[in-house]
Amino acid sequence: MIEIQNLSFGYKKRNLLYKNLNLKLEVGSIYGLLGKNGAGKSTLLKNFIGLLFPTSGNIAVNGFIPKKRWPAFLETIYFIPEEVYVPALTIDGYKNLFAPFYPKFNDEQFYSYLDQLDVKDKGKLNSLSFGQQKKFIIAFALACNTRVLLLDEPTNGLDIPSKIKFRKLIASVFTDDKLIFISTHQIRDLDNLIDRVIIVDNGELLLNASVGDIAERLCFKTVSELERPDEILYSEESLKGFSVVTKNINAEDSKVNLEHLFNAITEKPVIAKAIFKN
Ligand SMILES: Nc1ncnc2c1ncn2[C@@H]1O[C@H](COP(=O)(O)OP(=O)(O)OP(=O)(O)O)[C@@H](O)[C@H]1O
Numbered sequence: 001m002i003e004i005q006n007l008s009f010g011y012k013k014r015n016l017l018y019k020n021l022n023l024k025l026e027v028g029s030i031y032g033l034l035g036k037n038g039a040g041k042s043t044l045l046k047n048f049i050g051l052l053f054p055t056s057g058n059i060a061v062n063g064f065i066p067k068k069r070w071p072a073f074l075e076t077i078y079f080i081p082e083e084v085y086v087p088a089l090t091i092d093g094y095k096n097l098f099a100p101f102y103p104k105f106n107d108e109q110f111y112s113y114l115d116q117l118d119v120k121d122k123g124k125l126n127s128l129s130f131g132q133q134k135k136f137i138i139a140f141a142l143a144c145n146t147r148v149l150l151l152d153e154p155t156n157g158l159d160i161p162s163k164i165k166f167r168k169l170i171a172s173v174f175t176d177d178k179l180i181f182i183s184t185h186q187i188r189d190l191d192n193l194i195d196r197v198i199i200v201d202n203g204e205l206l207l208n209a210s211v212g213d214i215a216e217r218l219c220f221k222t223v224s225e226l227e228r229p230d231e232i233l234y235s236e237e238s239l240k241g242f243s244v245v246t247k248n249i250n251a252e253d254s255k256v257n258l259e260h261l262f263n264a265i266t267e268k269p270v271i272a273k274a275i276f277k278n
Contacts, residue, residue, distance in 0.1 A: 001024075001026055001027055001060075001061075001062065001063075001179065002023070002024070002025040002048060002059070002060070002061050002148065002179065002181075003023075003025075003058075003059070003060045003061075004021055004022060004023040004024070004057070004058070004059050005022055005057055005058045006021070006022060006056065006057035006058070007020070007021040007023075007047065007056075007057035007058070007059060008020060008021070008055045008056045008057055009047060009052065009054050009055050013055060016055065016203065017040045017043055017203045018043075018044070018203045018204075019203060019204075020057070021057070021203075021205055022205075023198070023205060023208060025179055025181065027148075027176065027178055027179045028176040028177070028178075028179070029180075029195050029196045029210075030170065030174055030180040030181075030182065030193060030194045030196070031179070031180065031181045031194060031195075031196045031197075031198055032182050032183075032184065032187075032190040032193070032194035032196070032197050032198065032258070033045075033181060033182065033183040033184070033198045033199075033200065034184065034185065034187055034198070034199045034200075034258070034262050035183075035185065035199065035200040035201060036185065036201065036266070039201055039203075040200055040203050041152070041183040041184075041185075041200065042081075042082060042152050042183065044183070044200070045150050045152050045181070047059055047066070048061055048066060048079075048148075048150055048181075049061075049066055049077060049079040049150060050065075050066030050068070050073075054067075061073065061076075061077060061148060062076040062077065062147055064076075071101075075101060075102055075103055075146070076146055076147045077146050077147070077148040077149075077150065078141045078146045078148075078149050078150070079150040080134075080137055080138065080141050080150070080151045080152060080154060081152050082152045082153040082156060084133055084134050086125040086126050086128070086133045087125065087126065088125070088126045089124065089125055090124060090125065091114070091119075091121050091125065091136070094136075094140070095107070095110060095140070098140070099140075099144075102145070104145035104146070105143055105144050105145065106143050106145060107143075109142065109143045109145075110139060110140065110143035113138070113142050113143060113169060114135075114136065116139075116168075117135040117136075117138065117139055117162065117165055117166070117169065118135070118162070118165070119132055119139060130157045131157045131158050131159060131162065134154070134157050134158060135158065135162060135166075138151075138166065138169070142169065142170075142173050146178075147177065147178055147179065148178070148181070149178065149179070149180045149181070150181050150183075151180070151181065151182045151183065152183045153184050153185070153186070154166065154182060154184070155184065155186055155189040156186070163189055166189075167189070167192070167193050170182075170193060171193060182194065187258045187259045187262055188258070188259065190258060194211065195210055195211055195212075196208070196209065196210050196211070197209060197210075197211065197214060197258070199261075199262060199265050199266065201266050201269065204269075206265050206266065206269050206272060206273065207265050207272065207276060209276055211256050213276075214256050215253070215254060215255070215256050216248060216251075217247070217248055217275050217276060218233070218245055218246070218247065218248050218254075218261070218264070218275070219245070219246050219247070219248040219249075219250075219252045219254050220243070220244075220245055220254040220255060220256060220257045220260055220261075221243075221244060221246075221252070221254055222238060222240050222241055222242065222243050222244070223241055223242050223244055224240070224242075225241065225242070226242055226244070231246050231247055231249070232244050232245070232246050233245045233246060233247070233264035233267070233268045234260055234263045234264035234268070236260065245257075245260050245261065245263075245264040247275055
């Protein structure tokens with residue numbers, strides 16, 4: 001579990017990126033953190049893992065204060081940064097060196113995930129391509145079986161088949177006692193994977209809601225004409241008319257379109273906040 005109370009963070013004290021952010025993330029969910037370039041997604045993840053420290057406020061992850069970086073904390077969490085680093089070691093060499101830090105590391109799963117992601121043993125890891133290195137780290141991270149898994153732009157550098165395999169793998173390893181937190185601006189890669197959406201913009205939390213809740217409060221549909229513009233949070237011309245996001249006044253069933261949701265929330269943050277209040 002991750003609990004953030006009144007978090008303020010800035011790379012410079014006088015220029016805060018986050019101001020008084022409050023957020024509670026529970027195990028049993030796959031969260032998608034969405035935000036534009038520079039919105040502060042990576043910064044937030046680095047605060048969770050203790051690579052950056054809050055300017056003020058508190059963060060507790062699995063009951064620990066991340067900035068203390070106690071071994072008992074670090075064995076409960078795995079962070080895959082956007083740019084992964086692999087040393088000049090073989091797959092087995094890497095596993096033998098780093099797996100002992102994670103008590104729940106599972107060898108059999110590790111090799112199976114490597115196989116599923118099509119990562120072949122070709123000598124030293126640093127001679128693999130960027131995408132292969134990333135898939136190697138994903139396989140290792142999943143085999144660690146940590147309670148919290150933080151992934152920063154995990155699909156960057158992955159080809160299309162690998163993105164599909166990644167999604168399948170995440171869905172298959174997920175259990176109710178885990179919290180998976182995926183930050184990305186490649187929204188389509190999270191389709192059908194996440195069950196909670198968090199949107200940040202300008203250091204502000206604009207949305208923290210389950211996909212079910214979003215489908216209850218908003219309606220995603222195609223209309224031939226834009227009849228009541230004031231009820232529309234977002235519209236986009238499409239082949240059959242307009243794809244729109246509206247308030248779900250008539251309790252219609254619709255599938256959440258993450259890309260349109262993101263545009264609706266970031267373009268109309270005040271209206272969106274009012275819709276998702278309580
Ligand atoms: N080490 C740093 N020193 C100073 N400013 C930084 C540093 N790292 C990031 N920033 C700034 O903080 C802001 C948030 O950056 P961050 O990398 O968290 O955004 P992001 O949402 O992950 O972006 P992207 O989607 O492009 O990866 C940006 O304005 C960035 O320039």
